[in-house]
Amino acid sequence: MRLKTIAMMTTIVCLGLAVSGCGSSADGASGDTLVLKAGFSTGASDPRVVATELFKEEVEKATDGRITVEIHPDGELGADSELISGIVNGYVDMTASSAGNFANYDPNVGISAFPFLFDDFDEAWAFVDGPTETVAEEELYKSNIKVLGHYDNGFRCVTTTEEYGPVNSVSDMEGMIIRTPENQIVMQTMMLLGATPKVLDFTMLKDALKNGEFDAQENPIPVIYNNGLYEVQKNLAITNHSYDVMLFVIRQDIWDSLSESDQKILTDAAAKAQAKDRELVKSQTEEYIDKLEEEGMVVTYPDLEEFKDATSSAVDLFADMYDVKLLNEIK
Numbered sequence: 001m002r003l004k005t006i007a008m009m010t011t012i013v014c015l016g017l018a019v020s021g022c023g024s025s026a027d028g029a030s031g032d033t034l035v036l037k038a039g040f041s042t043g044a045s046d047p048r049v050v051a052t053e054l055f056k057e058e059v060e061k062a063t064d065g066r067i068t069v070e071i072h073p074d075g076e077l078g079a080d081s082e083l084i085s086g087i088v089n090g091y092v093d094m095t096a097s098s099a100g101n102f103a104n105y106d107p108n109v110g111i112s113a114f115p116f117l118f119d120d121f122d123e124a125w126a127f128v129d130g131p132t133e134t135v136a137e138e139e140l141y142k143s144n145i146k147v148l149g150h151y152d153n154g155f156r157c158v159t160t161t162e163e164y165g166p167v168n169s170v171s172d173m174e175g176m177i178i179r180t181p182e183n184q185i186v187m188q189t190m191m192l193l194g195a196t197p198k199v200l201d202f203t204m205l206k207d208a209l210k211n212g213e214f215d216a217q218e219n220p221i222p223v224i225y226n227n228g229l230y231e232v233q234k235n236l237a238i239t240n241h242s243y244d245v246m247l248f249v250i251r252q253d254i255w256d257s258l259s260e261s262d263q264k265i266l267t268d269a270a271a272k273a274q275a276k277d278r279e280l281v282k283s284q285t286e287e288y289i290d291k292l293e294e295e296g297m298v299v300t301y302p303d304l305e306e307f308k309d310a311t312s313s314a315v316d317l318f319a320d321m322y323d324v325k326l327l328n329e330i331k
Contacts, residue, residue: 033065034066035070036067036069036070036094037077038071038072038094039072039086039095040083041203042073042227045226046223047281048096051276052069052094054269054273055270055273056069056071063265087250087251088143088144094148096246097247098183098246099113100113100182100183101182103184105143108323109140110185111326111330112136112245113245114242114314114318114330115242115311116240116307117330125152129150132330135323136326137247144253147249148270151274151281152244153220154220154221154222154243155244156186156220156240157219157240158216158218158239159224159237160176160233164176167239168300169302169306170194170306172302173194174194175195176194177198178196178197178215179198180198180218181202186242192310206232210232221284221285221288222281224288225288231295234298235297236298236300237299238289238302239304241307315331
């Protein structure tokens with residue numbers, strides 16, 4: 001098994017060097033350039049893309065153009081699952097995606113998504129910047145994934161069709177067909193609330209909602225507004241049931257090929273991009289509820305204590321999947 005793993009990683013590294021032109025070009029010694037292809041499932045106005053534009057500017061300025069960043073929004077390089085597998089297999093260089101979407105490569109990564117762990121952004125940021133999240137991510141390098149920073153996607157809320165009606169209590173979730181990402185914690189949370197979750201790639205979501213394939217979906221406020229989901233969903237319930245941290249990542253083989261000075265340039269640029277993303281997500285979360293109401297959405301504020309009680313068993317249900325020590329830290 002160990003030999004097989006080493007062989008697989010060797011193949012990934014070789015493929016990565018061929019595709020991206022990394023290696024000696026990264027330190028500028030040969031005069032070559034390194035082009036990093038960054039793919040995203042969401043549109044250009046999404047905070048993760050806007051923040052990565054800042055990352056691009058910082059990197060290209062600091063390297064005098066030796067390292068350039070190509071940004072591909074709107075699923076041009078694939079949906080989230082495809083972007084992450086592209087990182088693993090060497091045909092996508094960078095992306096930012098919800099932590100739970102990386103669970104196939106390290107299940108502990110999605111630990112911050114458990115229901116109602118945090119009351120506000122400051123609590124959530126302290127957690128994802130702390131030691132528990134670091135431990136949860138430490139196995140990702142084995143899958144060719146290097147975490148550069150922690151973008152923010154906000155707190156997830158439920159939207160429903162006009163026909164289904166608004167959500168005011170847990171009982172309103174009973175029997176609901178709701179789209180979720182491929183995130184086992186989010187899916188289990190929905191089931192504990194009485195809904196039936198079904199997975200669909202985000203790139204296909206708006207059309208599916210328009211065609212009436214779901215009663216509901218759940219996403220953070222900025223995602224709902226920036227991607228026009230209010231056009232096909234008429235009710236918004238501020239449930240804040242799960243915090244959604246996004247991992248801003250680069251291929252490990254590219255990272256390893258860089259000089260220490262270039263690694264520092266990328267690290268510094270990622271820190272600035274992270275701060276920009278968080279600033280945008282927090283401000284948009286606060287401001288966009290009014291904008292969504294202006295667009296015709298009916299906004300409700302359910303009693304969250306009822307929702308917390310209904311999902312209180314979520315952590316115990318994942319005892320066999322997650323590291324016990326990590327689970328004990330969030331109980």
